[in-house]
Amino acid sequence: MELNKRQMDILAIVKENGPITGEQIAVRLNLVRATIRPDLAILTMAGYLDARPRVGYFYAGKKPTQSISDSMNAMKVGDFQSMPVVVSESLSVYDAICHMFLEDVGTLFVVDKSSFLTGVLSRKDLLRATIGNKETEKVPVHIIMTRMPNITYCTKQDTLLMASKLMIDKQIDSLPVIQDRGDGLEVVGRITKTNITAAFLSLADDHEL
Amino acid sequence: MELNKRQMDILAIVKENGPITGEQIAVRLNLVRATIRPDLAILTMAGYLDARPRVGYFYAGKKPTQSISDSMNAMKVGDFQSMPVVVSESLSVYDAICHMFLEDVGTLFVVDKSSFLTGVLSRKDLLRATIGNKETEKVPVHIIMTRMPNITYCTKQDTLLMASKLMIDKQIDSLPVIQDRGDGLEVVGRITKTNITAAFLSLADDHEL
The missing domain is CATH 3.10.580.10 (CBS-domain)
Structure with a gap:
């Protein structure tokens, strides 16, 4: 799976500022929380981010996997x-x-x-x-x-x-x-x-x- | 990205029965709608499923990409x-x-x-x-x-x-x-x-x- 531009941006923000709440990420992107909810879900499920209740998101250390064609x-x-x-x-x-x-x-x-x-x-x-x-x-x-x-x-x-x-x-x-x-x-x-x-x-x- | 068991099950259900609502998919899996919401988000964003408002989910035709190691x-x-x-x-x-x-x-x-x-x-x-x-x-x-x-x-x-x-x-x-x-x-x-x-x-x- 290739990440889109917004997902890469979120990843960069969390890497720099984590732990950080979804609300705070949205503010930095000039978006509302609901807009980035699917992105956060996908990044968490794919293992890029970890989420902890009442703390926020933090970087899980996994790098975006290169596609075989990129490799x-x-x-x-x-x-x-x-x-x-x-x-x-x-x-x-x-x-x-x-x-x-x-x-x-x-x-x-x-x-x-x-x-x-x-x-x-x-x-x-x-x-x-x-x-x-x-x-x-x-x-x-x-x-x-x-x-x-x-x-x-x-x-x-x-x-x-x-x-x-x-x-x-x-x-x-x-x-x-x-x-x-x-x-x-x-x-x-x-x-x-x-x-x-x-x-x-x-x-x-x-x-x- | 590798799909997990539940995501593969959802994919199979939609392939067979689409268009189908999230609610109906959840029923077939004996789960509540909220549980599978992230799975549906990930499947839609990764291009496996398409979602149409008031119609439901249908199969977008994309096969799970083989990882390079599997290939x-x-x-x-x-x-x-x-x-x-x-x-x-x-x-x-x-x-x-x-x-x-x-x-x-x-x-x-x-x-x-x-x-x-x-x-x-x-x-x-x-x-x-x-x-x-x-x-x-x-x-x-x-x-x-x-x-x-x-x-x-x-x-x-x-x-x-x-x-x-x-x-x-x-x-x-x-x-x-x-x-x-x-x-x-x-x-x-x-x-x-x-x-x-x-x-x-x-x-x-x-x-x-």
């Missing part, structure tokens, strides 16, 4: 992202695979000399490169990587929902989180289906299952 | 799982990689002659096997796979939350969904972080952001 829209990429792992365009496929294991990530981002994003390497890309080619020491990653402008990315300010939708629609396991520097895209993070899975769990924790 | 606990592995892709223990690493690409999955499950689970192969396992070894046609997968009893699995009846927690805690990207046949574990599905990401999205859809 989910408040989850931003910036709050759940991981550190990006970047490599240069001239690195060999062999070294990229070693780097992937050392860093224990599923995706490497390829950057140019200005540190701007030029490509993405997934485990799948690297596996494909090894299976057709035994000389992986000699192949630079820029030959096999997914290149700009075919890279799907997001920013810190995007919602996790938007990032999830991109990953599902494009069938990819992670997105670079970028910051547009005007003359290029700087890689500032990495958002993966692992981050989304962790967010899914945190959603349950926040609402105390 | 999440109702999400079972069986409702979100994907088809499993299985291979035999004697398959070569090379053929397993080809199979993984053909089926476009990130994990293969290895089964014995009775079709019972004996191992798991991730992209990471296969990539590791290729990087140290150029003769992947000659290495059978049972040499490199993760074996029982070191395999983490789940059942159709488990919650997605439980499966998510297992994947995060064990740092793995997918779980076999199994059915215990007494003398072995039959693989009946596959749950991945992609499934969890899709579930995260569906949670938003269900609640109409």
Whole structure:
């Protein structure tokens, strides 16, 4: 249940001034007691307020519960992202695979000399490169990587929902989180289906299952 | 907000008999009108009931909103799982990689002659096997796979939350969904972080952001 404006106002008044009688609350709102009676009933029954006879209303400590849509829209990429792992365009496929294991990530981002994003390497890309080619020491990653402008990315300010939708629609396991520097895209993070899975769990924790 | 027993009873009575006056509802519940007044106020303000002067209460069509915890606990592995892709223990690493690409999955499950689970192969396992070894046609997968009893699995009846927690805690990207046949574990599905990401999205859809 979402509280309306008047109920939020009443909650604020009681929080500040409680214990306070219904009559006093009404005066502060320039309303008559009868007008706010249903609001007080709803706030009391929903557990926001406690009422004590001959004392008045006081704040019961319960915060307005966020709706699931509010909770989910408040989850931003910036709050759940991981550190990006970047490599240069001239690195060999062999070294990229070693780097992937050392860093224990599923995706490497390829950057140019200005540190701007030029490509993405997934485990799948690297596996494909090894299976057709035994000389992986000699192949630079820029030959096999997914290149700009075919890279799907997001920013810190995007919602996790938007990032999830991109990953599902494009069938990819992670997105670079970028910051547009005007003359290029700087890689500032990495958002993966692992981050989304962790967010899914945190959603349950926040609402105390 | 969760409705209490009496509010649910009132909702049922109005649904069946509306329009109905508060007095008539009270009679059916063997209560006096004053007792149920706050309940009627809360049901009306929360949008479950509509009240029309001199007519009475009628059902406004809104269903009790599920809490986020109820929604999440109702999400079972069986409702979100994907088809499993299985291979035999004697398959070569090379053929397993080809199979993984053909089926476009990130994990293969290895089964014995009775079709019972004996191992798991991730992209990471296969990539590791290729990087140290150029003769992947000659290495059978049972040499490199993760074996029982070191395999983490789940059942159709488990919650997605439980499966998510297992994947995060064990740092793995997918779980076999199994059915215990007494003398072995039959693989009946596959749950991945992609499934969890899709579930995260569906949670938003269900609640109409």
